[in-house]
Amino acid sequence: MTLNPLVSVKWLAKNLDIPNLVILDASTQKNASKLVPKYLGVQIKGARIFDMESTFFDEENPIPNMMPNPKVFETECQKLGIHSNSIIVIYDNLGVYTSPRARWMFKAMGHQYVTVLNGGLTAWKEAGYACEEKKEKTYKLGDFKALHQPNLVRDSKFILNNLQNKEVLVVDARSNDRFLGESPEPRAGMASGHIPNAISFPYKQVLEEGKMKSKNDLLQLIEDLKVDNKELVFTCGSGVTACIILLAFELVNDNQKSLYDGSWSEWGQLGKFPVEVG
Structure with a gap:
């Protein structure tokens, strides 16, 4: 079936x-x-x-x-x-x-x-x-x-090795103010900002009253990002809300998709990985 x-x-x-x-x-x-x-x-x-x-x-x-x-x-x-x-x-x-x-x-x-x-x-x-x-x-x-299926879950080494790879795009589900570094992180001792060259796509915009929006609405949101044929790696604070937007993309988009499991809980550790603000 x-x-x-x-x-x-x-x-x-x-x-x-x-x-x-x-x-x-x-x-x-x-x-x-x-x-x-x-x-x-x-x-x-x-x-x-x-x-x-x-x-x-x-x-x-x-x-x-x-x-x-x-x-x-x-x-x-x-x-x-x-x-x-x-x-x-x-x-x-x-x-x-x-x-x-x-x-x-x-x-x-x-x-x-x-x-x-x-x-x-x-x-x-x-x-x-x-x-x-x-x-x-x-x-x-x-x-x-x-x-x-190891290609469905990525680690920090994969992200680090592909920071300049224009065929791989990191999509961040956190709020835009956290992505920009304008709000402090909820976990202590974490940097503010985002993975270099990532794009912001807050998970709340794909939901309406606890349900996923229609495919037409999702398609419009995702088409505006112009992701082309890139591999998409989804991230958030700790790997949970990233899967909400991953699901939204699955419904309307055929690109290769994976989850960065460690997400910001790993990447945002002070002084460990490069961080962009703004």
């Missing part, structure tokens, strides 16, 4: 009987944007908790929100009863916020059948579809296999 990167709550409600369907709740307890969920303590009926904060991020790495080791990812997915042929729908309780990051993690681990629920838990609940109390459950082990 063909699975779009983004599906509506109506689509999910109509397809709950798809064989091998797995619904994952990728909500987090906190977020850098200080957004507050409208609904707490509930989940879509039958959803499984995809705990990025304590399970699917690399807790041993001092840089926040880093991708885990593929073997760890594989093992934890198996514990959730996920199979190699599972069709995965991911949502979160902030509309479209952490779910695109969770989806890209699956893509980077070689799983193709994974999509984001547009509007997330809020849209689902307000459409009148079934929810239940959120709680941990145990599942029969799945046979998920992680097939790591």
